[in-house]
Amino acid sequence: MSDEKQPLLTGPNTPIDNAEVQTVELVASPSIHVSPFKHETSKKTDYNPTSERYLEHPTSNFDTLIHLLKGNIGTGILAMPDAFKNAGLFIGVVGTLFMGVICTHCMHILVACSRELCIRNQRPAMSFAEVVEDAFAMGPVSLRPYAKKIRNVVNIFLVMTQLGFCCVYFLFVATNLEDTMRFFRIKLSVHSYLAMLYVPMLALGMVKNLKYLTPVSLIASIMTAWGLVITFYYILQDLPHTSSVKAFASWHQLPLYFGTAIYAFEGIGVVLPLENNMKTPEDFGGWTGVLNTGMVIVAALYTAIGFFGYLKYGEAVSGSITLNLPNDLLAQSVRAVMAAAIFLSYGLQFYVPMNIVWPYIKTKLNSEKALEYGEIVTRFVLITITFVAAVLIPNLSSIISLVGAFSSSALALIFPPIIEIITFWPERLGTKGWILWKDLAIIIFGITGFVFGTYASLENILKHS
Numbered sequence: 297m298s299d300e301k302q303p304l305l306t307g308p309n310t311p312i313d314n315a316e317v318q319t320v321e322l323v324a325s326p327s328i329h330v331s332p333f334k335h336e337t338s339k340k341t342d343y344n345p346t347s348e349r350y351l352e353h354p355t356s357n358f359d360t361l362i363h364l365l366k367g368n369i370g371t372g373i374l375a376m377p378d379a380f381k382n383a384g385l386f387i388g389v390v391g392t393l394f395m396g397v398i399c400t401h402c403m404h405i406l407v408a409c410s411r412e413l414c415i416r417n418q419r420p421a422m423s424f425a426e427v428v429e430d431a432f433a434m435g436p437v438s439l440r441p442y443a444k445k446i447r448n449v450v451n452i453f454l455v456m457t458q459l460g461f462c463c464v465y466f467l468f469v470a471t472n473l474e475d476t477m478r479f480f481r482i483k484l485s486v487h488s489y490l491a492m493l494y495v496p497m498l499a500l501g502m503v504k505n506l507k508y509l510t511p512v513s514l515i516a517s518i519m520t521a522w523g524l525v526i527t528f529y530y531i532l533q534d535l536p537h538t539s540s541v542k543a544f545a546s547w548h549q550l551p552l553y554f555g556t557a558i559y560a561f562e563g564i565g566v567v568l569p570l571e572n573n574m575k576t577p578e579d580f581g582g583w584t585g586v587l588n589t590g591m592v593i594v595a596a597l598y599t600a601i602g603f604f605g606y607l608k609y610g611e612a613v614s615g616s617i618t619l620n621l622p623n624d625l626l627a628q629s630v631r632a633v634m635a636a637a638i639f640l641s642y643g644l645q646f647y648v649p650m651n652i653v654w655p656y657i658k659t660k661l662n663s664e665k666a667l668e669y670g671e672i673v674t675r676f677v678l679i680t681i682t683f684v685a686a687v688l689i690p691n692l693s694s695i696i697s698l699v700g701a702f703s704s705s706a707l708a709l710i711f712p713p714i715i716e717i718i719t720f721w722p723e724r725l726g727t728k729g730w731i732l733w734k735d736l737a738i739i740i741f742g743i744t745g746f747v748f749g750t751y752a753s754l755e756n757i758l759k760h761s
Contacts, residue, residue, distance in 0.1 A: 343415050343418050344415075345411060345414035345415060345418075345419065345420050345421065346577045349420045349421060349577075351573060351575075354573060354574060354575035355570070355573050355575060356575055357574070357575075357576065357579050357586050360570050360573075360574050360580070360586050361586050361589060361590050363570055364563070364567075364570060364586065364587070364591075365590055365593060365594065366517055367563045367566035368560075368561070368566075368590070368591070368594045369520070369594060370461075370520075370638075371461075371464050371465065371468050371616070371638060371696070372556070372559050372561070372562075372598075372696070372700075373524070373560060373597060373598055374468075374601075374617050374618055375556050375559070375560065375615055375616060375692070375693065376392070376556070376557075376560060376599075376601050376602035376605065376617075377531075377601065377602050377604075377605025377606045377608075377609065377613045377617045377620075378556060378613055378615050378616075378617075378693050378696075379392075379552075379556035379557050379560070379602055380553075380602040380603065380605070380613075381545065381549075381606055381610075381611060381613050382545055382552040382553040382556070383544070383545055383549070383550060383553035384541075384542045384543050384544035384545040385538060385541050385543050385603065385606060385607065386543040386544060387543070387544050387550075388553065388602055388603065388606065389599055389603055391553065391557065392557060392598055392599045392602060393599060395558065395561055396561060396591060396594070396595030396598070396599075397595075398709065398738060398741070399558075399561040399563075399564065399591070399708050399709070400587065400588065400591040400595075401738075402564060402708055402709060402712035402738065403563075403564050403567045403587060403591070403712075404581060404587065405715070405735075406424070406564060406567060406568060406712045406715065407567060407568065407571055407587070408716070409427055409431060409715050409719045410422050410427050410571075412719055412720075413427060413430045413431060413434070413719065416430075417430060417434075420572075421568075421572040422568065422572075423568060423569070424454070424565055424568055424707075425447045425450045425451050425454070427568070427715060428446055428447060428450050428711060428715055429443045429444065429446065429447035430443075431715045431718045431719045432446050432718060434719075435718035435719070436718070436721060439718060450711060451652050453703050453706050453707055453711075454648075454649070454652060454707065455652050455653060456702070456703040457562065457565075457703040457707060458646075458648045458649040458652075459649050459678065459681060459682055459685075460698075460699030460702075460703060461645055461699065462642060462645055462646055462649075462679075462682040463682040463685040463689075463695060463699070464692070464696055464699065465497075465638050465639070465641065465642050465645060465682075466490060466493060466497065466642075466682055466683060466686035467486075467490070467686045467689075467692050467695060468616060468634075468635070468638050468692060469489075469493055469635045469638050469639045470489040470490045470493060470690075471486055471489075471619060471692055472616065472618055472619065472631040472632070472634060473489045473493075473631075473632075473635055474486050474489050475618075475619055476631045476632050477489075479623055479628045486690045487687060487690065490683065490686055490687055490690070493639070494683050496639070497639070497679060497683070498676070498679050500640075500642050500643035500646070501646045501650075501675050501678075501679040502675055503643050504671075509643050509644045512640045512641075512643065512644070513640070513641060513644045515637075515640060516636075516637040516638070516640040516641045517637075519634070519636060519637035519640075520634065520637045522633060523618070523630050523633050523634040523637065524597075526626065526627075526629075526630045527601070527617060527621065527630060528600075528604075530621050530622065531601070531604045531605050531608045531609075531617065532604060532608075534608075535604065536607065536608075536610075538607065540610060541606060541607055541610050541611075548752070549752075550748075551701065551745070551748040551749040551751065551752035551753070552693075552697045552749070552752050552753060552756060554700070554701060554705075554745040554748070554749045555696070555697030555698060555699075555700040555702075555705075555745075555749040555750075555752070555753050556693070556696050556697045556700055557598075557700070558700040558701065558705050558708060558709070558745065558749075559696050559697070559699055559700025559704050560598055560700070561598070561704075562700065562704035562705075562707060562708045563594075564707055564708045564712070567587070574586075601617065605617045605620070608620075614692075614693070615691070615692030615693030615694075615696065616692055618630055618631050618634050646675075646678070646679065646682075649678060650674070653674060653678065654674055657670060657674055658671075689757055691756075691760050693756075694753055694756045694757045694760060695757075697749065697753040698750065698753035698754065698757065700749065701745060701746060701748075701749025701750045702753075705742050705746045705749065706742070706746060708742075709738060709739075709741060709742030709745070710739055710742040710743060710746065712738075713734075713735035713738045713739050713742075714735070714739065716735055717732060717735050717736075
C-alpha cells in the first residue's frame with residue numbers, strides 16, 4: 297500500500313522577516329480517516345501527531361532556534377529606537393518586555409491548539425490558517441458555517457502583512473541608499489532610488505525556486521548580524537544621562553509605539569512550521585524550550601537597541617537607526633550592507649504571499665497558456681503593489697507602524713486567543729473560566745492597539761504628506 301505524501305511548507309501562510317523557508321514532506325498513512333467533526337479530545341485517543349511526522353530533513357533544536365531568531369529579527373529591530381521615541385524611555389522598556397511576554401504567550405497558545413486539533417483530526421501537522429479553520433469547524437455549532445470564511449480572513453491578513461513587509465523592504469533600501477549616496481555627494485530623492493530598485497526587486501520576485509533564494513538569505517543574515525554589531529558599537533559611545541530624554545512621551549504617540557513594536561515582534565507565523573519540522577518537537581515549548589529561549593533573546597535585543605538608540609539620539613532618532621549613524625566610512629558601510637541584506641531578502645519574503653495568492657488564482661485559470669502567463673502577471677502585480685505603496689508613503693517610520701498596527705496585531709494578538717477559546721470551549725477553559733478571561737483581556741488589548749494604532753499611523757502619514 298503506497299503512502300500519501302502531504303507537502304508542508306514553512307513559507308506559505310507564514311509571515312517571516314528574513315527567515316529561511318524550507319520545504320519538507322510529511323508522510324501520512326492513507327488508512328487514517330480524517331474527520332472534521334471528530335470530537336475526541338487528546339485524553340480519549342492515543343494518536344500522537346509528532347510520531348506521525350516523517351520528515352526528510354528534520355531540524356535540531358539549535359537549527360530551530362536560529363530559524364526562530366531569523367524569523368523575528370529583521371527591519372523591525374532597527375525601528376525600535378523610533379518606537380521608544382513614541383513611548384518614552386521607561387515606558388518603552390516596560391512596554392517592549394510586556395509585548396514580548398504577550399506575543400510569546402500567544403505563540404504557545406497557537407502551538408497548543410495546533411497539537412490539540414491535530415489529535416482530534418488525526419493529522420500530523422497544520423498551518424496557521426488550517427488551525428483557525430479546524431477550530432471553527434469543530435467548535436460551537438453556531439460558528440461552524442464560518443470555518444472557511446475565517447480561514448480566508450486569516451490568509452488575507454497574512455498576505456497583507458507580508459506585502460507590508462515587502463513595502464518596508466523597498467523603502468528601507470531606498471532611504472539607506474539615499475543616505476549613503478549623499479556621502480559621495482550624489483543627491484537624489486527617495487523616489488528616484490525607489491524607481492531604480494523596481495526592476496531589480498521585480499527580478500528577485502520572479503525567482504520561483506527556493507533553492508536559489510536560501511543561499512542568498514544566508515548571505516543576507518550574515519550581513520544583518522554584522523550591521524547590528526557595528527550599530528551597537530556606535531550607539532553605545534558617549535551616552536548622555538537618562539534624564540536627557542523623556543521617560544514617557546505622550547498618550548497621543550503611544551499607539552505609534554504599539555504599531556512599531558508589534559511589527560517587530562510579529563513572528564507568530566513562523567512558529568508552527570518550525571515546530572512541525574523539528575526532530576524533537578516536544579522541546580519546542582516549556583519554560584526552557586526553544587520558543588522561550590529564542591524569544592528571550594529577541595526581547596533582550598529589541599529592548600537594548602531601543603533603549604540605547606533612543607538615549608543616544610533622542611528626539612532626532614529616525615525610522616531606522618542606521619540613518620542616525622555618523623557620516624564616516626564605517627557607518628556608511630553599515631547602511632550599504634544593511635540595504636544590501638534587506639534587498640537580497642526581498643525574494644524570500646515575497647515567496648510567502650505569492651504562495652497564498654497564486655493557488656487561489658490558479659483555480660480560476662483553465663488553459664496551460666493562461667497558467668504560464670498567469671503566475672508571471674500575479675507576481676508582477678503583487679510586486680508593483682508594494683512598490684506603489686512605498687512611493688505613496690515614503691515615510692519608513694509611519695509605514696512600519698501602520699503594517700504593525702493593522703495586520704500584525706490581528707495575527708499576533710487577536711486570532712490566537714480566539715482560537716484557544718473556541719478550541720477548548722466550554723469545559724476546558726480552566727477553573728472559573730480563568731483562561732477565557734485571560735484570552736478576552738488579550739483580545740481587547742489587541743483590538744485597542746489595532747484601532748488606535750491604525751488611526752494614529754494613518755494620521756501621521758497624512759500629516760507628513
